Amino acid sequence: MLRKYRATIYVTLRPSVLDPAGTAVQSGLSHLGYDDVEQVRIGKYIEVTLIADDEKTAQEQVDRICDRVLANPVIENYRFDLKEVSVEMGAST
Amino acid sequence: MKFGVVVFPGSNCDRDVAYVTGDLLQQPTRMIWHEETDITDLDVVIIPGGFSYGDYLRCGAIARFSPVMQRVVEHAQQGKFVLGICNGFQVLTEAGLLPGALVRNRDLHFICDRVPVKVERSDSPWTQSYSSGQIITLPIAHGEGRFYADRRTLQQIEGNGQVLFRYEGENRNGSMNNIAGICNRQGNVLGMMPHPERASDPMLGGTDGLKLFQGLLERVAAIA
DSSP states (O other): OOEEEEEEEEEEEOTTSOOHHHHHHHHHHHHTTOTTOOOOOOOEEEEEEEEESSHHHHHHHHHHHIIIIISOTTTEEEEEEEEEOOHHHHHHO | OOEEEEEOTTBOSHHHHHIIIIIISOOOEEEEETTOOOOTTOSEEEEOOBOGGGGOSSTTTTGGGSHHHHHHHHHHHTTOEEEEETHHHHHHHHTTSSSSEEEOOTTOOOEEEEEEEEEOOSOSTTTTTSOTTOEEEEEEEESSOEEEOOHHHHHHHHHTTOEEEEEOSSOSSOOGGGEEEEEOSSSSEEEESSOGGGGSSGGGTOOTTHHHHHHHHHHHHHHO
16 A cells, blocks of 8 residues: 655764855854854754655665655765655645 | 768757857758767757756756757767767766856856957867967856866866866856866866857857867867
8 A cells, every 4th residue: 555654854964164154144143242152063954755655665766765856865864764754644744 | 071960959159059059160060859869961960049848847857858869979989079068068078078066156156258268278179269378358158167076076177188278367157177168088078058059150259169169170180
């Protein structure tokens, strides 16, 4: 039976890649008095809904999508959570 | 020598490039729509600057999967010439035809200026009309042009002599090793952030970029 899954994906810059936007935000926070903020790194959050036979297939599919398209492995890392969503819930959102 | 200029939705330097190869250099030139699947008539494919697919996700990330890109990869694998300028350079790294990646400028600004660029070597088909070590002036216009590669890749690029252009003096965007343009190991694929096509007509204040295209023509004339 086909099931519906929602993947919540986080794409982040690899630690070795300088994140000037994160540094700018950190400096802004420091101006506001948040001097205890050590570091800010900015990444992307992506939601993907897909249909698959089972969780393992969905997992593999999302992993491939992340590796091929959503993240560039040269500069980015990714991780994701996968949840099955009911059809009713999917229809209402 | 027949040139083709790829046009993605969002490309905006395509006609500038075609003006140089077609009008200034009088070479047969045609535009290649991104959905085309036959480019076998071409000797040189140029991927121009712009904002292909709105630069959504990452610069060049979506352009890479357009139908024409598979053909461009085959074109490169046959040893034919591919040049990516600015956004075109980003597309070529995303497609894996060139190593590394182009990320957000160090100071976050979009930089639009003319900058001194050093020609690292003149024994490449792309740079043979220059002299090695020559400093030329080329326009740059990008927000994401900071070249990045992991240490090992960077060592390989340098060791193989793949760096053809380097920013001279001030490193405006924070590129590793001041890299402005690199070629692949075989030398037939070049990606560069500066715009040689915008420095080809004397009316625009400089012609340092024209020699890149002229050099390529001489190379082919020599082979023929």
